[in-house]
Amino acid sequence: MLRLSGANVPNIILALAGKQPTPRRASLVTFTDPSSGAPIDHGLALFFPGPASFTGEDCAEFHMHGGSAVVAAMIAALARFQNTRPAEAGEFTRRAFENGKLDLTEVEGLADLVDAETEAQRRQALRQAEGGLRHKAEAWRAALLEAAALLEAEIDFADEADVAPLARQKLAGILAPVRADLEAALAAGRAGERLRDGLSVVIAGPPNVGKSTLLNALARRDAAIVSALPGTTRDAIEVRLDLAGVPVTLIDTAGLRASREPIERIGIDRARAKAGTADLVLWLSEAAAPARHEFAPPTKVWTVLTKIDLHPLSSPPGDTIVLSAATGENLDVLVRRLVDFAQTAIDAGEPALITRERHRKAFSAAAAALQRAETGIDGPVELVAEELRAAIRELEILIGRIDVENVLGEIFARFCIGK
Ligand SMILES: Nc1nc2c(ncn2[C@@H]2O[C@H](COP(=O)(O)OP(=O)(O)OP(=O)(O)O)[C@@H](O)[C@H]2O)c(=O)[nH]1
Ligand SMILES: [Mg+2]
Incomplete structure (x- = not known):
């Protein structure tokens, strides 16, 4: 199977398969070399228009008979299109990440799914690839952003005395459960990494x-x-x-x-x-x-x-x-x-959220920042806000919203070509 992604895909399908298949349906086509008009093979063509595709771009799949001469002829025909080149290892997943289709934890889950050797590994990887960690991290981040908004209100209305105590109480009620979740996941030990x-x-x-x-x-x-x-x-x-x-x-x-x-x-x-x-x-x-x-x-x-x-x-x-x-x-x-x-x-009792050292670092740094925010909750509002920002930042590193360049190369290089 040949897999394509990018803006040129509709043109290439038309030129090679002779028609534009109904989106997401397999069509039986004759693959033809556009330069000579000679048939290459019969097979199935599928078209996945962006943004509702794996990478978020227009994608296609060509299913052919797998002989090496067939594949070589298809690749030779493809190579004659402008702005078309072989994918790098992990490039499909990288584009999916860059187009917001997957967050970093889902990319990692997908890499683990591809590498999974045993049933338990497969289940853990699938859970993560489907957003098990992402959804938790995003819920925590949303709660902390709400808490940050409360603090902003307090900073803005500092002279209205009645805003402060109420807001602080509510703030503590938001921070504590997020920290408890993070600490519970840390306390589950290294089961997921193991x-x-x-x-x-x-x-x-x-x-x-x-x-x-x-x-x-x-x-x-x-x-x-x-x-x-x-x-x-x-x-x-x-x-x-x-x-x-x-x-x-x-x-x-x-x-x-x-x-x-x-x-x-x-x-x-x-x-x-x-x-x-x-x-x-x-x-x-x-x-x-x-x-x-x-x-x-x-x-x-x-x-x-x-x-x-x-x-x-x-x-x-x-x-x-x-x-x-x-x-x-x-x-x-x-x-x-x-x-x-x-x-x-x-066995951590329940499915492990933390499956890599990278997650563990983010969890413990975020929990520590929240702990400091809670300890100083009655102190200067700017200090509490600073700790809150630090915790949010750690969650954003975790899901790959910020600070990702240093880990991306390492993660995507481990994928195979075509993934
Ligand atoms: N009767 C009997 N012989 C055994 C048993 N296990 C191993 N042997 C024999 O003991 C000898 C050494 O076995 P190995 O498995 O090579 O031992 P090893 O501990 O790996 O030895 P080194 O690599 O030299 O350290 C061989 O002749 C084996 O056939 C056993 O359970 N019963
Ligand atoms: Mg031996």
Whole structure:
């Protein structure tokens, strides 16, 4: 499918498809090369007149048979029109943003929807792409603008003594609920960001205990080399898992031991670094030779004893997990606990509003400004007004009304061409 946007679209449809299709209806047409009059293909043409289109401009879609020669002929025909060029990555979405069809949080939601790997990610992204965050932010902004208007009235009528106390009371009644909403979203923790980014679980332990065997068993494929030689794994090996809708990166690492071998030592350093930033470390050692781990809080560590087919344990200590990656015994116990862990990590009670660090910054700066406004509410009116303006400004940065240039490039570059 070829997608077009811009003022030239009606001319191009007419020239290539021979007619102007009814808006938003698929029409069967013969695509023709305007320079030679020769047919290129039969297909469907759709016309979406602006401003009621995705980008807000006139848009078209040409659905053709997907052979590369067909597409090349269509692109060659298009290239002969003036002021027509291939889109850049994310350019359709960028135009939609610039034409006010989407706000910045909806653009981010759309980017996340395109990237979503799991059901839970898809639901979160769709909610945001449909304006879940935008509508809240706009409601807060409207309330704060109303509060600002009350303050303006007070500044204007400063000599009429009865305006002030009433207005201040009303003002506090507007600010407090907005701040409460912002703080509730902040208090929900990083669940939204965690779901967006996924969790990382590192498999660590001494050499030869079955780390790579466990990774392969959980990934259900031979992602890592397994051998009876200690020190087989050097580089960190990552596989993506979908644990009940939560994306999890499972990372197999080099066995930790004192080694003189320079390459192995690099691998061991990497293993420690990965474990240090992981959401969870699975510390593996053999049931026949349990080993202590070396990690300190806040690193979260689960102890796993392996190869219980060789060394059955009747009563494993505490909440130690005992399993055999080779026979699969108790693998289901580990998977259940991992699913619980993943779900707890992303469960904020209700759908998360904050899905990026950028949102978190805006929320906490706005909440802090409102807090200062409330504290000083009986003080000089100009100071209260200043804090209110700061809070409004943060919400406007959030929805992309102001101060967006520095984030736009980064966001749109991550879209693919045609989006
Ligand atoms: N019997 C038995 N053998 C296992 C089990 N898990 C792994 N092994 C064997 O133990 C040896 C080492 O397994 P790996 O998965 O390569 O161990 P590793 O911890 O990744 O080792 P390094 O990468 O060297 O640190 C291989 O011969 C595996 O077949 C198990 O649960 N039971
Ligand atoms: Mg290994």
